[in-house]
Amino acid sequence: MAVDPKKRQKKLQKKAQKRKQKTVVKKQAKGLRPEKYLEHPIIDCLVGASVDKVGMGSVLLARETPYAEVAVSAFVVDTYCLGVREAFFTVMRKADYLSKLKPMLTKTHAEGVNPVEPCCARKLLQGAAAYAKELGFDPAEEYWRVEKLFGDADPARCETEYTYGHEGKPCYVQGPNDDMKTVRYVLERLTERVGEGNFDYVVEIDGEQQASRPELLEMLE
Incomplete structure (x- = not known):
């Protein structure tokens, strides 16, 4: 089936714009240190249900500060092959987190998002990163910095067993x-x-x- 050149060009332009926006966000957040927020309580730890269904989805951890702010570490995890594809950390107003970021996460996961224990979310991410490493792929550049927001969440305490690959292979x-x-x-x-x-x-x-x-x-x- 022939592809409309105009539609393809429009699609490529949208992708380029998204990449540009992500680059700006990453530059703004790079100077922030997740470990500075470990004293604050976790208010959300969410995993997209699509991770179980199609091997890919988002993982999010959020801590609330006393200043009406939320520190957020977010990841795109690929349990079938590439491990942690994306990772970023940011601090935003609680109002924006509740009205924009969290609803956006839910909206982009048709199957929904599930609350999980931080130790299990961390276990899922670390396992995916390790699996990808065996295949020759490193996690997202910011992964190890961003995941520090988990603090002392110990993956060993999670009883959930995660599988990687699909039907026994990448x-x-x-x-x-x-x-x-x-x-x-x-x-x-x-x-x-x-x-x-x-x-x-x-x-x-x-x-x-x-x-x-x-x-x-x-x-x-």
């Missing part, structure tokens, strides 16, 4: 910000680490999602 699902250069890199690294045929993938080619097929690897070369 499965790469192209994200909305993954260009073809990223796709090629991920598939090449998986081929090196586990061998062709020992992983699955879902990528977009000419505007259509394509699942694992040997000939697709040749098309991406």
Whole structure:
């Protein structure tokens, strides 16, 4: 099926704008230190239900300060392959957290978000990062700094057992910000680490999602 060039260009422009906005937020938040907020109580620890269903979703931890502010660490976790794809820390007005960030998190997860114990959220993230590391992928640049907001939450105290990969092997699902250069890199690294045929993938080619097929690897070369 042919792809409308105008629609594709519009889609690429939207992605570029989102990346620009994220860069601004990251620069603003980089000077903040999560460990400065550990004395404040946790008011939310949430995991998107999509993590269980499709292997990808958000994890959020929030602590409330006495100054009507909320310190937030947020992550995008990929339990099927890449581990912690995104991580950022910010401090915002409580009113903005309640009226904007938290509703946005809920809205972007059609399956909903679930409250979990901080020790379990941390266990989920650390396990995903470790699994991805075995496949040759590092977590998001800010991950280890951002996750300090968990404080003394001990993953060993979590009784939930998390599984990584899909049906026993890695499965790469192209994200909305993954260009073809990223796709090629991920598939090449998986081929090196586990061998062709020992992983699955879902990528977009000419505007259509394509699942694992040997000939697709040749098309991406």
